[in-house]
Each structure stands twice: as structure tokens, then as C-alpha cells.
Amino acid sequence: MRNPLSNKVVDIQPSGIRKFFDIVSEMKDAISLGVGEPDFDTPWHIREEGIYSLEKGRTFYTSNAGLKELKIEICNYINRKCRVKYDFNKEVMVTVGGSEAIDIGLRAMLDPGDEVLIPQPCYVSYVPCVKLADGVPVIIELKEENNFKLTKQELLDAITDKTKVLILPFPNNPTGAIMEYEDLVDIAEVVREHDLYVMSDEIYSELTYGRQHMSITSLPGMKERTILINGFSKSYAMTGWRLGYACAPEIIMEQMIKIHQFAIMCAPTTSQYAAVEALRNGDNDVLLMKEAYDARRRFLIDELRRIGFDCFEPYGAFYVFPSIKKFGMTSEEFAETLLREEKVAVVPGTAFGECGEGFLRISYAYSIENLKVALERIENFVNNHKLNK
Known part of the structure; x- marks a missing residue:
């Protein structure tokens, strides 16, 4: 019988995050610190707007690119936060979460x-999405001694004559690292010199602590060569509403909308009205x-350090990325044993790339x-295994 499956898809590994989530869901009294989902309810006035849209019978398709009112508000928001102006009619598209925007x-x-x-460690979807698009993922290993930031030299060392796109995943999942103005100036210089394009995933842009988020789109010449990815899941606790957006130069956006037309049609109408609010x-x-x-x-970092972990201080997202290298266990061993013995789920760093080993x-x-x-x-786990000795 002929193989019904695509080798390209079969070769892609399932998410390492979901593995632990699925185990926890079946384990009584377990505590999960593994899933990146806000524990807040979507604010009531936002939920109410979604309910109101249903009561008014707004259950129709929107345009492929999204509800006009929402696209206008997205442009207003970006201009207010980043001082970058987009044309709502030609450079903005509403998507089913940020993940769809990355894919298309x-x-x-x-x-x-x-x-x-x-750059890795990073969100789990980038590598599979590149492979599904028939691209070649080239990994840049971010280093703890650089606060998990992408440096100019690391970028230069990775560029070849086949390089086309740089993904910028900051604020970063899983490390919590951010890129500040001076960091992005160096990166933008290399991008322009080598005629590259950037996909800047800024889904955690609202969640920075003691630092101001900086978008690479605000630097000279970068809006023209950047796809900006953002959404509502993290900032507004709207994960289940499945709503994100992309802003890009018109020449790229035209093709993104074409894919979106055939694959999705449009993002959920109810969610779009809620997002306007x-x-x-x-x-x-x-x-x-x-x-x-x-x-x-601040509480988590202080406590982890007191227990004996070496812990880089994150300034973005809602994750810490402590090192376990001195404990003599692999990331997978540590996470699996902790879950089995103490019923606490964390995610091994290797779920975010091989360079996440030891975290x-x-x-x-x-x-x-x-x-x-x-x-x-x-x-208790650390003391029982004498891991802090």
C-alpha cells in the first residue's frame, strides 16, 4: 500500500511542551508551571463586547484581511507604542493567533x-514552519553570558549567500530575554547591509519589566523589510479567542492575504469585535x-536562587530559564523526575532547541x-537528591 504521509511532515517532531502538559492533565494534585497561558480571565469589558457582537447577530465573515475597525485600531496602537505608521488597508492582516501569521x-x-x-532557545513553531515552507532553518545559539541576546557577531557568522530571513523572537519565550535599542541598532545594520528580511515576533511586547520594549520596525529602513507579528493572547489574556495580526510591506502582505484566503478565509468575527474593545x-x-x-x-527568581539555582534575570514575557547544569542531570531527566516525584511540571530547555540543554x-x-x-x-526535590550540595 502506498505511504499516505508526507515525509516532510513525518520528520517534524511534536512539541516538547505538550508532552508534559498532557501528562499533568491526567495526574491528580499536579501543579503545572509549564504552559505559557495567562491565569487571568479575559477582562470583562472585552468579553462583554464579544457577547454583544453575538447578540447583534454579527456572525458573518469579515473581509479576508480582517475587520476594518480592528485594522485601524491595530495601526493606532502600533503608532502609539512604536511610532511606526502602517496603512490599515494594505499593510495589516488579522490572523488566527500569532502562529498563523508566522506560518503564512x-x-x-x-x-x-x-x-x-x-536564534535559539526560542518558541517551538519557528523551525517546523520554516520546514513546511521548504526553507532551511539555520540555528544561532544564544548564550547565557550575553543575557540570551542576539549579538551582531553571531548574526554575521551565520549569514550565507542563501540567507533570506532572520527571525527575531523578542521578548523571548522561553528565556524572557529582551533586545534593547542599542542591541537592535547593530542587528538592523547587518540586516540592511546583507539585504535580509526580518520576522519580528513581538507577542510579548507589553510584558517587559523595568525596560521599554523596542521594535526593530522603528529603526531607519526596517519597516520596509520586516514582518511584525503580534496578537492578543498574552497581553489581554485572550488565548482561546485565537486572534493575532501581522503588519508587513504591501508587496509581502498581498501574498500573505492570498494564502490566508485559501487556508482560513478570515479570523473569528466575534473575536475581532472583542479585540477592537x-x-x-x-x-x-x-x-x-x-x-x-x-x-x-521577582518572587520566583529570588526563591529559585535561594534554593540553589543559577538563574538569569528575565526582563520580558512570563518565564524564567534557570540553569540546572551544576545538578548533574539532563533537562529531560530533571523535568521528568520532578514531575514523577513531586508532581510539578516544568518544561526541559531542550523543548526549545538543543542549546536549551542544562536549563x-x-x-x-x-x-x-x-x-x-x-x-x-x-x-524538597533538590534536598532529597542533594542537588544543592
Whole structure:
């Protein structure tokens, strides 16, 4: 019988994050610090707008690129936050989460053999999406001694005559690292000199602590060669609404919309109306959630260091990425044994690339109460295995 499967798809490994999530879902009394999902409800006024749109019978398709009102609000938001102006009618598209924007952006840009530079550790979808678009992922290993930032020299060393796209995943999942103005100036210089394009995934742009988020699109000559990815899942606690967006030069956006037309048609209408309300009146909600995340961030870092972990201080997203290298266990061994013995789920760093070996990702998108219980169990695990000796 002929093989019904695509070898390209079969060769792609499933997410290492979901593996632990699935185990926890079946384990009584387990605490998960593994999934990157806010523990806040979507703010009521945003939910109410979604409900109201249903009551008014707004259950129709929107245009392929998205609801006009939402695209206008996206442009207003980016101009307000980044001082970058986009044409809502030609340079903006509403997508089913940021992940769809990543997928179709790469498919719109890549021909077979084109190389895409991917700094790792990073979000799990980039490598598979590059492969599905027939591109070649080229990994740049980010280093703890550089605060997990992408350096100019690392970028230069990875460029070949086949390089076409650089993915910029900052603020970063899983490390929490951010890129500041002076960092991005160096990167933008290399991008322009080598005629590259950038996919800047800024889904955590609202979640930075003591630092201001900087978008590479705001630097000279970079809007013209960047696909900006963002969305509503993290900032507004709207994960289940499945809504993101992309902003890109018209020449790229035209092709992205074409793919979106045939694959998706349009993003959910109810979610789009709710997102209009989020952008118009949600700033205070974002601030309140951000303040809570920051308190958890500082608590978690302090406690992990007290227990004996070496822990880089993250300034973005809602993750810490502690080192376990001195404990004599691999990331996978540590995570699996901790889950089995103490019923605490964290994600091994290798889920985000091989260079994540020796680290764990721990999310603080959970209450202080849950974090306290989890940390008591982690400390017990460390003491029982004499890992801090």
C-alpha cells in the first residue's frame, strides 16, 4: 500500500511542551508551571463586547484581511507604542493567533533552499514552519553570558549567500530575554547591509519589566523589510479567542492575504469585535496584569536562587530559564523526575532547541499561591537528591 504521509511532515517532531502538559492533565494534585497561558480571565469589558457582537447577530465573515475597525485600531496602537505608521488597508492582516501569521509569513517569503536564521532557545513553531515552507532553518545559539541576546557577531557568522530571513523572537519565550535599542541598532545594520528580511515576533511586547520594549520596525529602513507579528493572547489574556495580526510591506502582505484566503478565509468575527474593545480600552487591564506578573517574576527568581539555582534575570514575557547544569542531570531527566516525584511540571530547555540543554523553562503565569506550593516541592526535590550540595 502506498505511504499516505508526507515525509516532510513525518520528520517534524511534536512539541516538547505538550508532552508534559498532557501528562499533568491526567495526574491528580499536579501543579503545572509549564504552559505559557495567562491565569487571568479575559477582562470583562472585552468579553462583554464579544457577547454583544453575538447578540447583534454579527456572525458573518469579515473581509479576508480582517475587520476594518480592528485594522485601524491595530495601526493606532502600533503608532502609539512604536511610532511606526502602517496603512490599515494594505499593510495589516488579522490572523488566527500569532502562529498563523508566522506560518503564512514564511510561506509567502520562502523558496526551496532559502535559509532562515533562528536564534535559539526560542518558541517551538519557528523551525517546523520554516520546514513546511521548504526553507532551511539555520540555528544561532544564544548564550547565557550575553543575557540570551542576539549579538551582531553571531548574526554575521551565520549569514550565507542563501540567507533570506532572520527571525527575531523578542521578548523571548522561553528565556524572557529582551533586545534593547542599542542591541537592535547593530542587528538592523547587518540586516540592511546583507539585504535580509526580518520576522519580528513581538507577542510579548507589553510584558517587559523595568525596560521599554523596542521594535526593530522603528529603526531607519526596517519597516520596509520586516514582518511584525503580534496578537492578543498574552497581553489581554485572550488565548482561546485565537486572534493575532501581522503588519508587513504591501508587496509581502498581498501574498500573505492570498494564502490566508485559501487556508482560513478570515479570523473569528466575534473575536475581532472583542479585540477592537481591547485595543481601545484595555491599557489599564494590561498594566494590572503586568504588575502582577512582575511581582511573581521577582518572587520566583529570588526563591529559585535561594534554593540553589543559577538563574538569569528575565526582563520580558512570563518565564524564567534557570540553569540546572551544576545538578548533574539532563533537562529531560530533571523535568521528568520532578514531575514523577513531586508532581510539578516544568518544561526541559531542550523543548526549545538543543542549546536549551542544562536549563528549564518555568512559567510565572500562575498565582503566587501556586508558585509557593510548587517551589516547596521543588526545594524538597533538590534536598532529597542533594542537588544543592
